[in-house]
Amino acid sequence: MTRGRRATVALALLLALAGVAGCASVPGSSPVQILRRVTDGETPVLPPGPVDGTDAGGLVRGFVEASGSSTDDHAAARQFLADGTAQDWDAGAGFTVLDSQFDTVPSPGAPDPSTDLTRIRIRGSSVGRVTPSGAFEPEQSPVQIDVTVVRTDGQWRISELPDGVVVPLDEFRTSYRDVRTWFVDPTRRVVVPDLRYLPAFPSRAQAARVMELLLAGPSGALLGAAGSQLGPEARLRSNVALAESGALIVDLTRVGDLDEVGRRLLAAQVVLSLADVNVARVRLLVDGIALLPDRPEISREDLADLTGDAQPGADVPALVAAGGRLRGFGASPSELPGPLGNGGYDVESAATTVDGQRLAAVARSAGRRLLLVGGGAEGGVAEVGLSAVDMTRPSWTPTGSEVWTVLDATTVARVLVDGAGGLRTGQVNADELAAFGPIQDLRLSRDGMRVVAVVAGGLYTAAVTRSIDGEAAVRNIRRLRPDDLGEVVSADWRSSEQVVAITRRPDRLVAQVSVDGLSVQGLLVNNLTPPLGAVAAAPSRPFLVTDQTGVWSFAGGDQDAWRQVLGGAPDAVPFYPG
Incomplete structure (x- = not known):
């Protein structure tokens, strides 16, 4: 929501998406006692007001810097305004985030300051805007x-x-902190995160703010892709409150009919979202009755199985396609058994499912590319009816039921795999993405809700939407920080909130980028030999990149250099499961 203006909360509530209806009714109502409201918190240290004697340009600069504090409707910034202007200024009309380097200079043709009236220009570069729903949208x-x-x-x-x-x-x-709000994937199987930003102060008001965002529905980035068990009529029956046990009481009403799956998904949405603002336990009620009768107080751990950001198991290894063969890493990297490892196919790239039970590979054949799909790394593979001059590295959905690739930089194709291993080809409507240029790389997130893509050298994220009849499309496209990344070569998902990209920019060969583009952080690359050719990432795993000498690994933390894990392989394409 637009920071500091309660009026925009009502507007945000009108954006709520319809929840998924279930079977059984929620039990009837009973009274609930409000023990303590959780809407007040510590008082932040406000930015200083204007200093006497400050010149016109310095005053405007101080105003911009003070605008970050939303406390009392941006009271700190209003100190820089003349009396009537301070009353009339609508801080909630928009929220632009500037690059930290900006200038305040006299406007062209401005009156001489000696006349006691002048104009000052705020000059800089926008990195994006914050929407009324608290989401950041990149736009340089x-x-x-x-x-x-x-x-x-x-x-x-x-x-x-x-x-x-x-x-x-x-x-x-x-002045603001990031919070993951959680919504429901279209199959009602898991909940997925949606990144938002809340004022850092007062911290004890954040639980109520999170509930407002949940009731308003997914942000624009996931609109049409994720749903909610909180329909447009849902609301809080009373203010959130703390019980004597320390649990947060959340009492909802008008949630509609919920089956058992719907109850757990709703609980996951609320409890996981509140956990991001340090709420350890929630007493979740609907019309005064516990939503989950066997769980009067619910914690994050009770619903961990419903989080959609699937992580590869520790026993599912990273693999690499190098020299036309599929192999593992290690002190003595060995080629895998079967036609993908013994040279039966000229393998260019590959991917396994999160559990390692299925594999897809792109192979070169007579100047074209073939897609192969089969069992795990040691199983057989079958040629799928897809062929192209170029084909991107494949990528799996979290259930292992679909694998995606891009044909000739224009067509996003998918192969559907049934429970018996049968294969059926189809397409993804990616016209909006292809309109930006050739699609050079595309990776599904491990929760299946988004893609990260390299298109004409730019880094893009988008949502995956699915119709009732199962058709898939790529929508809600955002380009991330073109001025800071330059030409991008390849990208992968570090987590559902972060991607890693390799670029042609010498001072930022490898960069971590938040999914919304707010944050860009370059990684140390002191011993890599550019240009880089491929990248792989996964939660809690080292980064893998290919340079002109082979594949290198970087774990971060106290490690101050990349470590080579495969030498003499400048064409290698490493990959983690997913």
Whole structure:
């Protein structure tokens, strides 16, 4: 939601998505006692107000830096405004996040400051905006905002400015915190995270804010892809409160009919979202009655099986396609048995499911590419009826029922695998993504809700939407930080909230990027030999990249250099399960 303005909360609530209806009714109502409201918290240290004697440009700069604090409707920033302007300025009209480097300079043709009236231009680059639902949407573009400044009693104050907030990135990171709100995948199998941002203060108000976001539904990034068990009529029956046991009481009403699966999914949405604001246990009620009768108080651990970001098991290894063969890593990397490892096919790239039970590979044949699908690394494979001059590295859905690849940089194809191993080919509607140019790489997230793609050298994320009849499409496309990444070569999912990309930019060969593009962090690359050719990532696993000498591993932490795990293989394509 737009920070600090309660009025926009009501608007956000109108965006709630319809929940999935179930079978059984929720039990009838009974009274609930509110023990303590959880809407107040510690008072933050507000940014300082204007300093006497500050020149016009310095005053405007101080205003921008103070705008990061949303406390009391941006009271700190309003101190920089003239009296009437402070009352009229609508901080909730928009929320732009600037790159931390910005200038305040005299506007072209501005009156001389000696006249006690001048105009100052805020000049910088936007990295994106924050929506009323608390989501960050990336958009790098130049920003020029002119404000009028007047001098009264010897002190400059802003007398005229556009509505909305402009906040430097550093100030935004200080004043806001990220929170994962959780929604339901289309198959009602798991819940998936949706990244939002809340004011860091007061912290004890964050539980109530999280519930407002859940009731408002998924952000624009997942709109049409994820659903909710909280339909448009759902609301809080009373304010969230703390019980004597320390659990947070959340009492909902108008949630509609819920079957057993729906109850657990709803519990997961609420409990996992609140866990991100340090709520350890939730007493979750519907009309005063426990939602899960056998769990009066619910913790994150009670619902861990419903989180959708599937992680490869420790016993499912990373593999690599190198020299036309599939092999493992280790002190003495050995080729895998079967036609993919013994040279029966000229393997270019491959992927296994999260559990390692199924494998897909792209093989070269007479100047074209074939897709092969079969059992695990040691099982047989069958040629699928797909052929192209070029074919991207394959990628599996979390259930192992679909594998995706891109044909000739234009067509996103998928192969559906049934329980008996039967194969059926189909397409994904990716016209919106292909409109940006050739699709050079595409990876499904391990919860199956998004893709990360390299298109014409740009890094993009998008949602995977599915119709009732099972058709898939790529929607809600966002380009991430083009000015900071330059030309991107390949990308993979580190987690559901973070991707890793390799680029042609010398000072940022390997970069971690948040899924919404807010955060970009370059990794140390002091002993890699560019250009880099491939990258692989997975939760709690070392990064893998291919340079001109082979495959290198980087675990982060105290490790200060990459370690080579496969030499003499500049064409290698490493991959983790998923």
